[in-house]
Amino acid sequence: MKYVAVIRSALKAICRNPTRTFLTTLGIVIGIAAVIALMEIGKGAQEALKKNIANMGVNTIRVWPGAVTKSGVRTGSGGRVNLTLTDLNAIAKNCRSVSAVSPVVSVRGQIIYGGQNWNPFFINGVNEKYLDISNWEISDGEPFDARMVARGAKVCVVGQTIVRELFEGENPIGKNLRVQNVTFKVIGVLKQKGANMMGWDQDDVVIMPWTTMKSRLKGAGSTSLTSSNTTTTTTTTTTSSTSDLYTSGVSLYPEASTAVPPVRFVNVDSLIIAAHNPESVEAALAEVTASLRETHKLGPEDEDDFRVRTMTEFSDFLTSQTKSTTNLLLCVAFISLIVGGVGIMNIMLVSVTERTREIGLRMAVGARGSDILRQFLIESIVICLLGGVLGIVLGHSLSMLLGNLMGWPVMTSYAAIALSVGVSVLVGILFGYYPAWKAARLDPIEALRYE
Amino acid sequence: MSLISLKNICKTYVMGDILLPVLKGISIDVERGEMVALTGASGSGKSTLMNILGCLDRPTSGEYWLDGREISKLDNDGRADVRNQKIGFVFQNFNLLARTTALENVIMPLSYTASHLSEKRMLEMGREMLERVGLGDRMDHEPSRLSGGQQQRVAIARALVNNPKILFADEPTGNLDTKMSDEILRIFLEINERDGVTIILVTHEMDVASRAKRIIKIKDGEVSSDETVSKP
Numbered sequence: 278m279k280y281v282a283v284i285r286s287a288l289k290a291i292c293r294n295p296t297r298t299f300l301t302t303l304g305i306v307i308g309i310a311a312v313i314a315l316m317e318i319g320k321g322a323q324e325a326l327k328k329n330i331a332n333m334g335v336n337t338i339r340v341w342p343g344a345v346t347k348s349g350v351r352t353g354s355g356g357r358v359n360l361t362l363t364d365l366n367a368i369a370k371n372c373r374s375v376s377a378v379s380p381v382v383s384v385r386g387q388i389i390y391g392g393q394n395w396n397p398f399f400i401n402g403v404n405e406k407y408l409d410i411s412n413w414e415i416s417d418g419e420p421f422d423a424r425m426v427a428r429g430a431k432v433c434v435v436g437q438t439i440v441r442e443l444f445e446g447e448n449p450i451g452k453n454l455r456v457q458n459v460t461f462k463v464i465g466v467l468k469q470k471g472a473n474m475m476g477w478d479q480d481d482v483v484i485m486p487w488t489t490m491k492s493r494l495k496g497a498g499s500t501s502l503t504s505s506n507t508t509t510t511t512t513t514t515t516t517s518s519t520s521d522l523y524t525s526g527v528s529l530y531p532e533a534s535t536a537v538p539p540v541r542f543v544n545v546d547s548l549i550i551a552a553h554n555p556e557s558v559e560a561a562l563a564e565v566t567a568s569l570r571e572t573h574k575l576g577p578e579d580e581d582d583f584r585v586r587t588m589t590e591f592s593d594f595l596t597s598q599t600k601s602t603t604n605l606l607l608c609v610a611f612i613s614l615i616v617g618g619v620g621i622m623n624i625m626l627v628s629v630t631e632r633t634r635e636i637g638l639r640m641a642v643g644a645r646g647s648d649i650l651r652q653f654l655i656e657s658i659v660i661c662l663l664g665g666v667l668g669i670v671l672g673h674s675l676s677m678l679l680g681n682l683m684g685w686p687v688m689t690s691y692a693a694i695a696l697s698v699g700v701s702v703l704v705g706i707l708f709g710y711y712p713a714w715k716a717a718r719l720d721p722i723e724a725l726r727y728e
Numbered sequence: 729m730s731l732i733s734l735k736n737i738c739k740t741y742v743m744g745d746i747l748l749p750v751l752k753g754i755s756i757d758v759e760r761g762e763m764v765a766l767t768g769a770s771g772s773g774k775s776t777l778m779n780i781l782g783c784l785d786r787p788t789s790g791e792y793w794l795d796g797r798e799i800s801k802l803d804n805d806g807r808a809d810v811r812n813q814k815i816g817f818v819f820q821n822f823n824l825l826a827r828t829t830a831l832e833n834v835i836m837p838l839s840y841t842a843s844h845l846s847e848k849r850m851l852e853m854g855r856e857m858l859e860r861v862g863l864g865d866r867m868d869h870e871p872s873r874l875s876g877g878q879q880q881r882v883a884i885a886r887a888l889v890n891n892p893k894i895l896f897a898d899e900p901t902g903n904l905d906t907k908m909s910d911e912i913l914r915i916f917l918e919i920n921e922r923d924g925v926t927i928i929l930v931t932h933e934m935d936v937a938s939r940a941k942r943i944i945k946i947k948d949g950e951v952s953s954d955e956t957v958s959k960p
Binding site: 282637646 | 779805808809827836840841886890
């Protein structure tokens with residue numbers, strides 16, 4: 278029998294009782310609608326999350342000093358201050374997967390502008406590559422450049438929260454603010470970044486050349502946030518000028534050696550490193566670790582005296598969280614599909630019983646068991662497909678509606694649509710098979726005699 | 729060689745521990761172009777014989793040669809194919825598909841093995857058949873809008889659409905009044921004489937049986953009489 282003919286006769290059989298068909302498919306419709314809506318909303322949430330994570334710098338690696346045990350006293354992380362400019366230069370030189378490195382030093386303290394004061398969450402000293410590394414842009418003014426870093430210029434860029442709280446909304450470009458009685462000129466304003474994943478306000482920040490911070494501000498260089506640890510004797514190297522710091526780059530800044538005030542410490546709080554892209558983070562991580570072990574002269578049996586952390590784990594965790602939530606809901610949706618499938622099976626069994634005489638007749642005129650099987654199987658698949666299509670339309674409208682009403686990010690998922698079509702066909706086959714098989718093995722004599 | 733040749737056909741039903749012999753060794757030969765009436769009281773085994781002849785059932789023992797082929801040992805699919813290609817059925821209660829037009833009822837058997845035919849050709853054949861049974865103007869009517877006689881004529885058209893060698897009619901006039909019965913029997917005779925289709929008619933009405941050229945009586949699972957009627 279031709280498939281077209283079978284499908285046509287199936288449609289005819291279905292149309293014979295539209296109300297029953299509709300009620301039968303309702304289970305499938307609801308199940309598929311739920312699957313589609315959930316997958317579209319879930320995908321939207323995931324995409325939004327991915328964007329957020331990229332914004333936070335998913336391709337960045339942070340390096341902190343490790344914990345140290347001295348005479349049996351364990352200091353905890355950051356107990357040692359052993360990250361130096363040498364490490365940074367070695368990483369920049371040797372690690373192929375690394376696109377940029379910046380040191381990070383920080384202090385805490387009050388900043389003052391005119392009659393206002395404010396205590397920002399971060400006052401960070403970094404180099405000119407930091408904004409690129411952390412995927413941050415300037416909204417107004419300009420960032421400090423390599424020259425300013427080399428010179429130890431007293432400039433800074435500020436975040437939106439600082440503009441709001443300290444400058445009370447007026448344009449801070451060109452204004453001077455004071456940190457520990459050192460005056461810094463604001464040359465740029467950062468774009469809004471919002472809270473990070475820990476809930477910290479990332480815009481509550483002042484960023485300045487790290488050289489300036491090291492040379493001008495107190496408390497920079499040793500651990501600044503955990504002040505209890507600063508009692509640990511820090512082994513810091515003293516240099517007389519940045520020409521030592523920028524051994525390779527010094528020729529770029531001919532005036533550096535004269536204009537730069539002496540920088541005494543070359544140790545930094547941490548390093549922030551960018552890989553070329555999120556995929557090369559793994560490779561970069563390995564290279565950075567190797568490079569640091571080498572510069573720290575660690576033997577093969579020594580433990581790392583530094584800690585390396587990437588955003589990947591964190592973003593993976595978040596992504597898997599959304600995923601597992603979506604999956605959980607999908608499970609519920611699939612249960613409703615199974616319930617719908619049982620409904621289909623029930624109605625198909627009724628249909629087979631009702632049409633016993635028809636089956637007997639078809640067999641008498643020469644239909645094989647397989648023909649009957651196919652006929653009923655296709656009928657149940659067609660019912661499920663109709664339900665599936667209806668469910669797709671319903672689910673899609675639902676997710677669009679929710680997206681509009683609640684402002685949720687929603688993404689049309691073609692995978693979900695394909696999956697739904699596949700699932701409805703599967704449900705049709707799975708739950709249509711038993712009734713169809715029952716029909717196929719009817720005895721034509723009995724079936725013809727059936728009243 | 730006869731078209732149908734039954735050799736010592738037995739059929740025994742097993743009901744729990746009891747063996748119930750229904751056919752006890754039936755041997756019949758039917759030639760091409762014959763019109764045979766099969767009669768007998770109810771319970772005589774004529775329906776069982778009919779089912780075996782119609783390839784709906786298998787004999788317990790014995791040989792059944794149809795058109796030069798021994799078919800008593802065929803499996804379900806094999807018998808389905810024989811039914812489709814060589815046999816047409818007409819039933820007492822017409823057995824038409826409800827809510828399906830006369831024409832679609834007629835071409836239904838074609839869809840099972842004549843799938844090489846185009847849709848158009850099938851419809852043509854169906855129309856031809858309906859015209860032959862005098863229903864050229866009722867093609868698009870559904871069974872519910874046809875009289876009993878008309879329904880039975882649709883059923884005959886359906887039975888003939890595959891060009892079968894044999895037509896089995898199981899009490900074809902049982903649900904019809906005398907006038908319609910006459911009409912149906914006239915069509916059977918016409919098919920038999922003009923097209924040479926062998927017809928086996930199961931009936932318990934003697935006046936219907938007497939229209940056939942040969943009457944076989946079944947009694948208690950055996951052939952009790954087999955006589956050829958000589959018509960004037």
